[in-house]
Amino acid sequence: MLDPNPAFPRHGATRRCRVCKAPLDLLRAMRRDLCERPACLQHEAQAELRRERSQQERRLRSAVQPVLPAAAAATAPVIWLRMHVARLVPLPEPVRDAQVQHLRALAAAGAAVATGPGPASAAPAEPDPEGTTPARAALLTCAWCQGRCCRDGADWFAFIDAALLRRWQQDHPGSSLADAAEAYIARLPDQHTEGSCCYHGEQGCTLTRSMRSSICNHHVCEGMRELQAQYLTDTPAAVIVAMGLREVQAMLVDETGVRPLPLPPAEA
Secondary structure: OOOOOOOOOOOOOOOEOOOOOOEOOHHHHHHOOOOOOHHHHHHHHHHHHHHHHHHHHHHHHHHHOOOOOHHHHHHOOEEEEOOOOOOEEEOOHHHHHHHHHHHHHHHHHOOOOOOOOOOOOOOOOOOOOOOOHHHHHHHHHHHHHOOOHHHHHHHOHHHOOHHHHHHHHHHOOOOOHHHHHHHHHHOOOOEEEOOOOOOEEOOEEOOOHHHOOHHHHHOOOHHHHHHHHHHHHHOOOEEEEEEOOOOOEEEEEEOOEEEEOOOOOOOO
């Protein structure tokens, strides 16, 4: 005989969490076969993310079939970037004032006061746009998410310390630390990305690369690190870089460079 209401466990039966196998009370057993422990909820969320990405990967591979050999289309690694919604807003006066005070205090003190984790005074490395495919891919796709990693700079005054001011001073003979501070102040934009670094403007960072901290110049997010690792270790014919989930955007990276990847309509 079929159970007329399978949501209710039969007499003597105990429903258990499908992740940790802990027994569920009657209310939770009626709702779903998952307990409320954070680890189990996280496990379920990650499993759902994998299912959704698996569906989207089929769609991505379908999109590359017209432009890649069949074998390459079937095996091209898919690298996921986190979606970042960037909205331009006027730079808040308290944020501007705090940055100005920070810079002028550094100049007045003339001391190497660290403002964030890690060193900021190493000479910046200028990426070579004409270098290897990983370097080109990083340059062309790094800003695609519109600067998620730049949000960290909001909490650390853009990682600017006295060492950076002294570096600017050395690059401008005859100048003072006060001049360096004013140079950084002059770079503050009228509008910036909401909730992000004060220098995160409409076209990206308003600081020149030589004015940025080494953290800003050298940081590589997990997705970009994975992209470079694919080329350095596996040398695939192509890599699909995707962002978003339900509204997916994608780019194809191969020996020809980086190009947008038009996607077929999502499955109903």
